Amino acid sequence: MSGGGSLAGGGSALFSGFRVLGLYSNHVPHALRYHHKHREFYLVTAVGKCLHTYNVNKLGIVAVGDSLSDDITCLAADRMLVFTASGKLVSAFARNKEVVMRYHGHKQEVRLLLPLGDHLISADSGGDVIVWDVQGGDVYLRLQFEPKTFDVSAMMHPSTYLNKVLLGSSQGALQLWNIKSSKLLFTFPGWSAGVTVLQQSPAVDVVGVGLATGRIIIHNIKFDETMMSFTQDWGPITSLSFRTDGPPILASGSPQGHIALWDLERKQLVTQHRNAHRTAIAAATFLHGEPLLVTNGADNAIKVWIFDREGGGARLLRSRQGHSAPPTTIYHHGIDGKNILSSGQDGTLQSFSTVHERFNKNLGHGSINKKKEQKKKKGLAYEELRLPAITAFSSAAARQSDWDGIVACHRGRRAATTWNYQRCTMGSYHLQPPGSRRDAVATAVDITSCGNFAVIGSSCGRVDIYNLQSGLHRGCYGDNEKAHSGAVRGVATDALNQLTLTAGSDWLLKFWRFKTRKQEQQLKLNAAPASMMLHRDSGMLALALDDFTLQVVDTETRRVVRRFAGHHSNINDMTFSPDGRWLVTAAMDCTIRTWDLPSGSLVDCFLVAMAPVGVSMSPTGDFLATAHVDSLGVYLWTNKSLCGPVGLRPLPTDYQPVVEMLPGVTVDESEQEVPSEEVDDAYKSADQLGLELVTLSLLPESRWKSLLHLDVIKRRNKPVAPPVAPAAAPFFLPTVPGLTPRFTLPAATDRETQSKMLSRGLLSQRSEFSSALESALESGSFDRPVRLLKDCGPAALSVELSCLTPEGGGASSLLLAFVNMIDSMLANGRDFDLAHAYLALFLKLHLRTLSQDTDAMAALLRLSTHMEAGWAGLRSSFDQSLCLLSYTKSALL
Structure with a gap:
């Protein structure tokens, strides 16, 4: 500078x-979790420094973990936590997104993780195997191995083997350890090949062992017997998984992206799925009790396969896949801006939706001859028919429902290809200029705004025009069929198909008439153009x-x-x-x-x-x-x-x-979060959002809406015939009449029994609500009497309010306390509906008594002032909301 x-x-x-957009997986094997509350499987994959969680049912992303300092090298999960290793650090994630614990202690890069109950076992490249206490983060046990003699390459916990861990080495030997007593229990000599995978089978004591030579060993570790073995011709075993929903099938993954399925009863190969992934199979896992196989790989793809075909074959049920090699050209397709076309170094053309992943499209690879490709897809030779990566493309949505709307140029290819966005496939035409040089390469392309024509420039200086409906060549620009003396670096057409612009490595920008293909003008540039955009x-x-x-x-x-x-x-x-x-x-x-x-x-x-x-x-x-x-x-x-x-x-x-x-x-907001099974993450609403707002109670309307009509309800529900007394009344214990029966009365005499008048002393004992209301008048806190009223039904509530007067066993102070309680409820803004219902019933019962009490009338006047002020604020908010709603409706209409 x-x-x-x-x-x-x-x-x-x-x-x-x-x-x-378009990031789903890498070379790290995935981890599967089963959520018992949701009854759903969740898939956890690593993408760089973050982990992603998908629900297997829809493959929709539900959680993204916190970013770590280094790239994630391995994953593991139990019922509660997800464990990741990045460099020398091991981290534990709760709810699939928050780091809740970090485990420091490794001196080399961690490459294996194994959750085991309350412990976590991790192994690094230096030979250290550490058993961690998951909750405290302390080192429970440390084992050290010499990498030259026993380099730990696989770990597994044998089913029903308490505190036991089976370790496999790259030298071929296996060791069974008790991590509680820190004892080596047994050493298996192995099969003279490095162990790459250890997998528990549905049968107890039986383990699947994958070797670097491609062999699969089904071994009984209790008797140290090899039950059967298979050989895979595609290199080392990258993954093993046993099917648990019935058929005895074993799936194995390979570095070439192929999957082999083995029948354990007949001890033979059932079927194979070639090119399931473009790169090595990072992990292939059968869902427990379901005919579904989940796979992921370094080709940035997650796939779910379902086994519903005859002969044990599988078909692709759902997938999420992006580019397996970096994209080179991107372009928005259509006028709504919701779809982005992208071509990558992997040779594919894909469309990514900015709305939701389910709208993504994979238009696939270009092929030299589609018919030959379909015939040779059963073998490995169809790779030879694939076209190289796309270097430039142009799209138009005007006529894409009628014919192909995308034209692409390929690296080192003379002919341009057409693609159909609606059918998500390569089109019908290879646009190749007639009589051009064999070493010419298509370098630039543009589709007219009407979607009818494509203009293609090549490295030899030609600029040709084609009809997209028929794929026919309609002419070329320039004399001697050359528009430029050098390679064409860019072509463009205007909005009305009046002008064609071309730029070449000869430092010239030329203007052509679109229909007559005659040059009108040219501009000399300051340097050779690399690209152009109109x-x-x-x-x-x-x-x-x-x-x-x-x-x-x-x-x-x-x-x-x-x-x-x-x-x-x-x-x-x-x-x-x-x-x-x-x-x-x-x-x-x-x-x-x-x-x-x-x-x-x-x-x-x-x-x-x-x-x-x-x-x-x-x-x-x-x-x-x-x-x-x-x-x-x-x-x-x-x-x-x-x-x-x-x-x-x-x-x-x-x-x-x-x-x-x-x-x-x-x-995505439409997808469900994955909460922890034991930690309750439910949001608890505040009691009151603000002083200027009011909050309604959550009680049903039957608890307060019918308080003013209890007498009508009683008359309506009165039985037609009076109840008939039993011939001989049963023995009973005497109780005190009231809301809370107590067995404290002495035995009644015959004279008292014959009297139908209740003495004043029976009603002198106050209810729990009256006592709480009297205490609240002194303390100023009316929370307890309000809670007691909420627990009462309409009939019990009417009895409680009737007993507040001196005639009912109460006192004048209780009437004043009740008015203050209603005033407190309205001031706090809580239980707004209950406060008005309680006040209406209270005034209906005691208005005449209240009119004779000076203190109670003063309290009622203060309450009336507060109610009018509160209703004025609410009315203003209602009017403002209704006005805004009316304006919005009128604008929409």
């Missing part, structure tokens, strides 16, 4: 990280030159209107904002820059950790999508200017951008 000091930036003022609505054409500068050409006046310099390396891609005001560029200097065309200045710039190779702005302007070197995902950045005012100012020439973190995966 030039002198004067550099200005440090504060990150991007225009874009903020939102989420990443914004059809504004007519602005951006060119990225080999000298790391940008030029913007107005196609109406056909003059260079803007020149931008600032990148320090090759400009990989660029895109316009929907209104044509901004030009966003991505370069190998790891910067993403936003240029403002009206002011001709740089208004935003930020750094990313990995160099961006592709960039695309949504047609709606809400998201910016980027693809990066050595990354399999497509990253989305939100446009801050759509959410609020953003002050964009020209950045100085010595501006130093700040590194922005790449966004991570977010959990």
Whole structure:
């Protein structure tokens, strides 16, 4: 930078990280969990420094774990926690997302984890095997092995073997240890090959052993007997899993991505699924009690296979897969901005949805001859028919329901291919120019806005036009069938099919009539163009030159209107904002820059950790999508200017951008979280949200709505015939009449028994509510009497309120206390409905008595003032809400 000091930036003022699309799995074997409460299986995979949790039923992501300092190297899970190893650190995750414990003690990289009850066993590459106390994080036991003689390569807990662990080594021997007594119980000599996998079978004492030579040993560890063995021809065994829903089937994975299924009764191969994954099978696991096999691999794919075919075969039930090699070109498809087309180095063309993963599409690989490919897919030769990776493509949604709407150029191929977005497959045509040189390569492509024609440029300087409906060649531009003397670096057509623009390595930008294919004008550029992008609505054409500068050409006046310099390396891609005001560029200097065309200045710039190779702005302007070197995902950045005012100012020439973190995966709100089975994470609502709000009780309406009509209900429910007394009354214990019966009265005399009048002394004892109300009048806290009233039914509540007067056994102070209780309930804003129902019944019963009490009337006047003020605030809130709702309805209509 030039002198004067550099200005440090504060990150991007225009874009903020939102989420990443298309990341599902890597080479780390997955872990399975079964949630007893949900009765559902959950799949945990590692993606870089984070772990992702999916429900197996839908393969929808339900949780994303906290990011760790290093990449995750192995995974394990029990009923409560998920354990990960990253470098020398072992971490425990609760609820699949929060780190609740870290285990420090390893000196080398941890590569194996095994949960065992209250303990966790971890083994590193240096020969240390540590048994941890899961809750406390302390080291329970440490075993040290010499890697040269016994390098631990696999671990397993034999079923029903208490405190026992079976260890396998890369030298071939196996050892059975008691981790409680720290004793070596038995050593198995092995089979002269390194152990790669240990797996418990459904039968007790029987273990499946996978070897580096491709052999599978079914061994009884109790009697040290080999029951059977199989041999896989595809290299080392990467995974073993036993089927538990009936058929005795064993599944084995291979480094080539093939899966073999073995019948343990007939001791033979049942079937094989070749190319289940593009890379090695990281893990293949049968769900317990179900005919489902879950697999994952380093090809960024998760697949669920169901065994419902005759002969024991399986078919793909559901999958989530992204690019197995980094994407190179991305482009928004359609006008809604919800789908992003992406081509990767793996040769596939995929569509990622910004709405939900279930809308993702995989258009597959290109093939030289589809009919031959279908015939040879049963063998390994069909790999030879696949086309190389896509280097450039263009799409149009105008006629995609009628014919192919995507045209792509492939590395080293002369012919361009067509693709059908609706059918998610390669199209019918190979667009190859007639009579062209054999060493020519298609380098640039563009589809007209109407979706009828495709313009394709090649490395020999040709620019040809094709009809997409028929796939026929309709002509070429230039004299002698050459539009440029060098390779064509970019082609574009305007919105009305009047103009065709081509840029070549001969430093020329040429303007052609679309229909007559005659050249009208040409511009000499400052350097050879690397790529170009046309914004059809504004007519602005951006060119990225080999000298790391940008030029913007107005196609109406056909003059260079803007020149931008600032990148320090090759400009990989660029895109316009929907209104044509901004030009966003991505370069190998790891910067993403936003240029403002009206002011001709740089208004935003930020750094990313990995160099961006592709960039695309949504047609709606809400998201910016980027693809990066050595990354399999497509990253989305939100446009801050759509959410609020953003002050964009020209950045100085010595501006130093700040590194922005790449966004991570977010959990879809429609999917269910995975809570811990023992920890209750249910949200508990607050008693009261605010003083200006009111809270209703959760009691049913029958407990308070019928209080004013109890007399009507009693008359309606009165029996037609009076009850008939029994001939001989049974013996009973005398009780005190009242709400709480007590056996404390002396035996009644005959004279008292004949009297039907109750003495005053029987009603002199107060109820629990009256006592609590009297105590609350002194303390000022009315919580206890309110709780007692909530427990009473309508009839009991009426009796309680009737007993508050002196005639009913109460006192004048209880009437005043009840009024104060209602005032306290309204002041707190809690149980709003109950307070009004209780007050209405209270006034109905005691209004005449209250009118003769001066203190009670003063309290009622204060209560009336508070009620009017409270209702005025509520009425204002109701009116405001109704007004807003009416305005919204009128706007929608």
